[in-house]
Amino acid sequence: xxxxxxxxxxxxxxxxxxxxxxxxxxxxxxxxxxxxxxxxxxxxxxxxxxxxxxxxxxxxxxxxxxxxxxxxxxxxxxxxxxxxxxxxxxxxxxxxxxxxxxxxxxxxxxxxxxxxxxxxxxxxxxxxxxxxxxxxxxxxxxxxxxxxxxxxxxxxxxxxxxxxxxxxxxxxxxxxxxxxxxxxxxxxxxxxxxxxxxxxxxxxxxxxxxxxxxxxxxxxxxxxxxxxxxxxxxxxxxxxxxxxxxxxxxxxxxxxxxxxxxxxxxxxxxxxxxxxxxxxxxxxxxxxxxxxxxxxxxxxxxxxxxxxxxxxxxxxxxxxxxxxxxxxxxxxxxxxxxxxxxxxxxxxxxxxxxxxxxxxxxxxxxxxxxxxxxxxxxxxxxxxxxxxxxxxxxxxxxxxxxxxxxxxxxxxxxxxxxxxxxxxxxxxxxxxxxxxxxxxxxxxxxxxxxxxxxxxxxxxxxxxxxxxxxxxxxxxxxxxxxxxxxxxxxxxxxxxxxxxxxxxxxxxxxxxxxxxxxxxxxxxxxxxxxxxxxxxxxxxxxxxxxxxxxxxxxxxxxxxxxxxxxxxx
RNA sequence: GCGCCUGUAGCUCAGCUGGAUAGAGCAACGCCCUUCUAAGGCGUGGGUAGCAGGUUCGAGUCCUGCCAGGCGCACCA
Numbered sequence: 001x002x003x004x005x006x007x008x009x010x011x012x013x014x015x016x017x018x019x020x021x022x023x024x025x026x027x028x029x030x031x032x033x034x035x036x037x038x039x040x041x042x043x044x045x046x047x048x049x050x051x052x053x054x055x056x057x058x059x060x061x062x063x064x065x066x067x068x069x070x071x072x073x074x075x076x077x078x079x080x081x082x083x084x085x086x087x088x089x090x091x092x093x094x095x096x097x098x099x100x101x102x103x104x105x106x107x108x109x110x111x112x113x114x115x116x117x118x119x120x121x122x123x124x125x126x127x128x129x130x131x132x133x134x135x136x137x138x139x140x141x142x143x144x145x146x147x148x149x150x151x152x153x154x155x156x157x158x159x160x161x162x163x164x165x166x167x168x169x170x171x172x173x174x175x176x177x178x179x180x181x182x183x184x185x186x187x188x189x190x191x192x193x194x195x196x197x198x199x200x201x202x203x204x205x206x207x208x209x210x211x212x213x214x215x216x217x218x219x220x221x222x223x224x225x226x227x228x229x230x231x232x233x234x235x236x237x238x239x240x241x242x243x244x245x246x247x248x249x250x251x252x253x254x255x256x257x258x259x260x261x262x263x264x265x266x267x268x269x270x271x272x273x274x275x276x277x278x279x280x281x282x283x284x285x286x287x288x289x290x291x292x293x294x295x296x297x298x299x300x301x302x303x304x305x306x307x308x309x310x311x312x313x314x315x316x317x318x319x320x321x322x323x324x325x326x327x328x329x330x331x332x333x334x335x336x337x338x339x340x341x342x343x344x345x346x347x348x349x350x351x352x353x354x355x356x357x358x359x360x361x362x363x364x365x366x367x368x369x370x371x372x373x374x375x376x377x378x379x380x381x382x383x384x385x386x387x388x389x390x391x392x393x394x395x396x397x398x399x400x401x402x403x404x405x406x407x408x409x410x411x412x413x414x415x416x417x418x419x420x421x422x423x424x425x426x427x428x429x430x431x432x433x434x435x436x437x438x439x440x441x442x443x444x445x446x447x448x449x450x451x452x453x454x455x456x457x458x459x460x461x462x463x464x465x466x467x468x469x470x471x472x473x474x475x476x477x478x479x480x481x482x483x484x485x486x487x488x489x490x491x492x493x494x495x496x497x498x499x500x501x502x503x504x505x506x507x508x509x510x511x512x513x514x515x516x517x518x519x520x521x522x523x524x525x526x527x528x529x530x531x532x533x534x535x536x537x538x539x540x541x542x543x544x545x546x547x548x549x550x551x552x553x554x555x556x557x558x559x560x561x562x563x564x565x566x567x568x569x
Numbered sequence: 570g571c572g573c574c575u576g577u578a579g580c581u582c583a584g585c586u587g588g589a590u591a592g593a594g595c596a597a598c599g600c601c602c603u604u605c606u607a608a609g610g611c612g613u614g615g616g617u618a619g620c621a622g623g624u625u626c627g628a629g630u631c632c633u634g635c636c637a638g639g640c641g642c643a644c645c646a
Binding site for chain 2: 033034036037040044047049052053058059082083084086129131147166168170171172203260263280286287288289290291295297298299300301303314317321322325327328329331332352353354355356357358359360373377380382383385417423424427428430431432436444445448449450451452454455457458459460461462463466495498499502504505510511514517521524525527528529531533534568569
């Protein structure tokens with residue numbers, strides 16, 4: 001048990017004594033926080049304030065009685081009551097420095113907890129349509145999703161990463177048609193691209209790929225339906241290969257690619273609709289015209305409707321189109337139902353903000369099917385606004401109507417893209433200036449953090465090359481790490497597991513990025529004021545130990561983000 | 570019109586689910602390399618937290634109403 005936990009437990013014990021007649025469920029929980037100001041000690045506790053109300057006493061008085069009744073661990077130097085009733089706890093000099101040994105002993109698992117098989121989670125992210133390369137917005141979701149997967153794994157979840165391929169429906173027909181036209185064009189046949197066709201140059205690449213494998217003559221002998229169907233299959237495969245390549249470049253892989261088509265083929269969509277019918281959740285009716293949008297050719301049609309309003313939705317949703325085929329929505333709830341039946345404890349989806357209107361209907365549907373609320377948990381990622389020199393920048397040549405992720409990665413580099421995408425909360429829209437990211441690359445936060453790691457390595461390598469004999473960790477006198485900067489560094493290193501825990505519970509991997517920036521800043525400050533090599537041996541040994549622990553934590557945190565921790569820069 | 574998200578320094582963003590004097594990076598200005606990586610450090614300037622109310626011992630954080638921006642709102646996916 002860490003020192004922090006020991007203190008916390010001691011206080012909690014006292015609180016429970018003071019509130020003997022309060023029900024356990026209502027018992028206030030002691031929380032230790034790190035004060036911003038050094039004068040406020042190493043830990044601060046505000047428990048006296050909520051207790052004051054319950055006990056009808058003033059907070060400072062309550063704090064006094066808490067302190068009288070609590071036995072603290074030896075490492076606690078003193079306690080004070082401050083301000084309106086904070087309890088400030090100051091530790092003995094170097095009281096926590098021993099924990100550095102713990103960090104080094106844990107190594108790459110420092111901050112992690114053992115996998116708990118009961119905490120299985122299916123994390124769905126990216127799921128970009130197989131009709132073009134990934135764009136920048138997909139990239140943000142991909143990077144956040146991957147980091148969240150790493151984070152949850154580190155905190156004991158058994159994580160399954162899944163990509164849902166929308167390989168059914170009319171968009172695939174459009175894709176097939178676009179590719180077929182380009183194939184004809186490559187044969188020297190003059191064509192006219194209809195407005196509905198995909199304009200990007202990547203379509204030509206796909207046409208070329210298909211022609212390299214099968215002859216044009218083969219397709220021209222097929223009747224139109226078969227021809228387009230076959231091209232559709234090949235085009236989706238080519239697209240997915242392209243997307244997997246885009247993902248690989250930023251270091252992301254999936255455990256499973258789940259095809260929408262297989263849901264229809266296996267009859268799961270029909271079965272689902274049947275089940276809902278049996279449950280009496282389906283009726284035939286018409287929906288009111290949508291508001292806020294002018295639709296010239298609106299016609300009310302009778303449809304098979306799913307009574308999602310009974311489970312919290314705003315309006316009932318159609319499961320079959322006029323022609324009787326299943327809607328995208330029907331397949332999507334069949335998909336989520338399937339995930340749930342595969343036995344995952346948690347379902348988490350990462351979607352773009354443009355799917356925000358979709359959350360309620362999927363959750364309502366799942367509630368109807370499983371009885372569980374808030375399933376799936378949906379994380380909506382806001383849009384990325386790409387600019388170049390402050391001017392909006394909306395498309396790249398290859399992709400046609402949007403900026404391809406691979407172009408941006410090529411321009412700014414994988415680590416910079418990944419790190420930058422991780423420094424903001426997903427709820428905030430992201431302004432990303434390409435020229436800034438390139439021109440100021442040396443001032444980029446990612447380099448600031450990586451530089452801290454490289455710097456430590458430089459010192460440690462120099463020590464090695466100078467033949468410094470590094471003693472065993474248990475021979476090191478960590479109480480020598482008494483400088484303000486060293487103490488700050490130790491504190492932040494010890495805060496790492498707590499930070500991870502919060503980040504995992506709240507599904508907020510961006511906290512890791514913020515943490516690494518703070519840690520880097522603290523390291524740089526330490527470096528400037530505390531010489532490591534060339535000082536008296538025992539002190540040097542202690543500082544080397546601190547550097548090793550710091551580089552370990554930096555490496556661990558960066559690896560969760562999928563960013564390199566370079567030894568040299 | 571309705572729903573979701575956002576509004577904090579000139580710019581881009583944090584702020585550990587309500588705590589003590591609101592913080593970083595960039596941009597501006599000054600200082601620090603004969604000593605471990607100056608991709609760094611130190612310092613200065615820069616804030617009516619969109620506006621107005623409310624709850625609370627205490628609000629950037631919670632509630633309500635406005636204002637502004639983004640996204641979405643049938644038979645597409």
